[in-house]
Amino acid sequence: MGFRPATLPPNDASNAPEPIGMDEQLREACAGEPKALAALVRANQRSVYSLALRMLGTRDLAEDLTQEVFMEMTDNLTSMQSSEHLTFWLRRVTTHRAIDQLRRRARIEIRSLDELLLSDRQAPAGQASAAHASAAAEEVDPVWQRHSRLLLAELTPDARAVMLLRYQEDLDPMEIARTLGMSINTVKSHLKRSLEFMRQRLKVAADNRREKLESQLREALRAVEPSEAFTEALLARLASERSRELGTEPRSEQAPARTGAPNDAHDAGVAGRRVASRTGRYSGWWLPASLAASVLVAVGAVQHLKAEHQRELGLEARREVIEALRVTNQKLDLAYQAVRTQSIALSEGDPGA
């Protein structure tokens, strides 16, 4: 079942940065050039994967959805009118697919072991690749960021998609309406209600300006890259499918061939296993290697979880100490002001006092 590429609205003004030569790459990919296809995937995977991850909540589901979307993309490549159209189409398909999944599931477990490991490993890369690091963003507490991401899971699927397209993809309400097939008023209503919900749940001070909250949300919802192992496995799978369609030699056996440092073992295991399980082709050595890697990762993960939990508690306690002292100081000010005014009044009324 294919997702028919929607025609790009004539006045669409997608503000996604367009890499130079992406239209050329699209033409070459349509002609069956594997490098061009890989370049298209790499250029768009950050957006697709991040939308999937934050919509669905777990890395496994996000990787599955990313793979599905790019598989569908290759099936529909020839229908893409331009690189802009491709970007629009990918966002549209990813969000619709994710919303469909969420509606089918009563509740998605938002935290998984994979996600915990992922967040730590990917944060530096994401930070490094971020083109901007605003002053407001630097003030954002990591615990606050984590909470805001977790709070997304409490929004309805539609509201979550709207928030992500606004603050992760930086689309304006009109573009969001086109992408999700909603009215502009519905988009604005989702944005308003979701922001108010987050403001209340994150205990954002009433005097915190909307612009500042939005800036903090942009930082918290910044897009992240999928693991390199997953990308490689995905590209191999896409190349294999493409070759099969074009009647050339399949190349998918190379998919899980990547091994690496201990930290990469888990990525390679998960990504390779996921892609291989879909193609039904496990190479003989891969299963035991993957199991061994999983055991190693599980042991490390327990330690990691403990340390992570302690760290979160500590940061939360620190924040609460500062808040408690702030509140106390504020009330002491009230008393000090009153006492001081009283003493001034006494001295004015009775010069001899």
Place this chain on the structure above:
Amino acid sequence: MLVALLAVAPVPAWSAPDPRLVLPEFAALSQKATESVVITLDPGLLSMAGRFLDGGDPKDAATLEVIKGLKGIYVRSYTFDRDAAYSQADLDAVRNQLSAPGWSRLVQTRSKKTHADVDIYVMVVDKAAIGLALIASEPREFTIVNIIGSIDLDKLRKLQGQFGVPKLDLDATPSAPAGKSK
């Protein structure tokens, strides 16, 4: 029978007054509040927070200095969007505890202008403060703070301005007309 039981029951020895207040849940009020701050920091959490304060950073170092020697900080603060959303009776459960031996009122202020009342109590044992309680009530807000341990108010005041509280120049001539508080 009762007499016999009383006779064998352990007689409580003299115990030091406890500066820890039993703070109500305020469940009904928290539903009505537009903003609420509920902080419960026991000795374990305070110690953990201390490890995450950077002694090299001046702000964190000052905070660290203030919480050194504290055994607990408990805050309940509720803000409402209309006047009289809570009653003084809600605070009586706390005020009553402050009439227990050991507590003495340090400051009581009543402002006719802002209708802000602040009461500060300290518990002193052997000439050392071992606890502080603060009740501040305004028409749309009330705050209860209970600090266990030896709190140095001077050090706390030095943090003024570091937590977003406007720094007041206490030596300047006040702009407010005299006689607005009692």
